[in-house]
Amino acid sequence: GAVVSQHPSWVICKSGTSVKIECRSLDFQATTMFWYRQFPKQSLMLMATSNEGSKATYEQGVEKDKFLINHASLTLSTLTVTSAHPEDSSFYICSAQLAGGYEQYFGPGTRLTVT
Amino acid sequence: DAKTTQPPSMDCAEGRAANLPCNHSTISGNEYVYWYRQIHSQGPQYIIHGLKNNETNEMASLIITEDRKSSTLILPHATLRDTAVYYCIVRVNDYKLSFGAGTTVTVRA
Numbered sequence: 001g002a003v004v005s006q007h008p009s010w011v012i013c014k015s016g017t018s019v020k021i022e023c024r025s026l027d028f029q030a031t032t033m034f035w036y037r038q039f040p041k042q043s044l045m046l047m048a049t050s051n052e053g054s055k056a057t058y059e060q061g062v063e064k065d066k067f068l069i070n071h072a073s074l075t076l077s078t079l080t081v082t083s084a085h086p087e088d089s090s091f092y093i094c095s096a097q098l099a100g101g102y103e104q105y106f107g108p109g110t111r112l113t114v115t
Numbered sequence: 116d117a118k119t120t121q122p123p124s125m126d127c128a129e130g131r132a133a134n135l136p137c138n139h140s141t142i143s144g145n146e147y148v149y150w151y152r153q154i155h156s157q158g159p160q161y162i163i164h165g166l167k168n169n170e171t172n173e174m175a176s177l178i179i180t181e182d183r184k185s186s187t188l189i190l191p192h193a194t195l196r197d198t199a200v201y202y203c204i205v206r207v208n209d210y211k212l213s214f215g216a217g218t219t220v221t222v223r224a
Contacts, residue, residue, distance in 0.1 A: 004158075034211065043202075044159065044214040093158045095212075102147075104212060106158035 003027055004096050006107035013084055013114055021079045021110045023094030029074040030096035034104065035067070038091040050077050074099065084114040119203045124219040133190040135218055137203030140184040146207050148179060150188045152199040153217070159202065162188065193222045 003026040013019050023033060031052050036044040048064075050056040050071035058064045068080040077096075081088055091111055095104040120138040127133040139148065149164040163170055163177045165186075170177045176189040190197055202217040 006158075036214075043216055044153075046211055046213070049211060091156070095158070103161050103164070105161060106151075109156070109158045111156075 002098065002103075002105040004094065004105050004107040006092075006094060006110050008110060009108060010111040011113070013112070015085055015114055016083055018080055018082045019084055019112060021081075021092055021094075021112075023077045023079070023096070023107050025075045025096040025105070028096070028105075029099045030077075031074060031099045032097040033071055033077040034095045034097070035069060035077075035079050036093045036095070038093060038109075044093060047079075081112065084112070086114045088112065089114045119205055119215055121201075121203050121215065121218045123216065124221070126221050126223055127190075127193050129195060129222050129224050130192055133193040133197065133220060133222070135188040135190075135201050135203075135220065136185065137188070138185045139203070139205045142183050142205050143207075146205045148177065148183075148186050149204045149206055149212065150175070150177065150201065151204065151212075151214075152197075152201045154196075154199045159214075162201075193220075195222050195224065198222045 005024045007022045033050050035047045037047050038044045046059050047062045048056045048058045050069045052071050052074050056069035071077040091109050093109040095106040097104050147164050147166050150162040151159040153159045163175050165177045179186045200217040200219050202214050
């Protein structure tokens with residue numbers, strides 16, 4: 001149980017285009033989902049927290065207009081990287097927190113490469 | 116959230132117990148100790164968490180000192196598939212996780 005999926009698992013896009021990443025909780029409902037970014041040989045950095053039906057809360061230094069987060073249902077959150085640049089190339093990971101619980105379950109990650 | 120200190124790396128032999136230390140001397144009374152691990156190029160995996168009592172599940176055991184200033188994650192019989200970065204995190208429940216550098220554990224045959 002407690003499986004989180006991400007789609008796509010990897011994506012290559014051209015500079016200036018937008019990319020959408022989906023995060024789904026497959027067998028549970030998640031009122032809260034989190035988006036992280038991880039650069040090579042570094043730890044995970046929290047980007048934003050999203051609650052179903054409300055606006056996401058972004059961490060300091062993360063541009064909310066560049067990283068659009070939508071959490072439209074209890075099983076789906078999306079992250080859209082707008083006007084992507086090579087420095088946005090990274091490993092993006094989502095996690096979902098069980099409704100009424102405290103453990104976070106992580107997706108497998110999405111490798112984004114911007115050329 | 117309180118900060119944690121972990122050794123940057125450690126090796127252990129396959130089939131032996133792996134004991135991973137974590138210091139969290141500034142932990143607050145309502146903060147839990149969580150352990151996650153991340154195998155290369157995958158998302159983190161939840162291992163175990165506890166408040167003050169020792170905990171055990173099918174993956175590992177968590178030993179928390181009486182003063183709660185440190186803890187040890189024990190993998191009872193390490194396998195090659197346990198090679199990963201292990202993160203010790205202290206956190207108030209229902210709050211965000213803050214990942215440090217973790218301990219890179221290499222299990223050797």
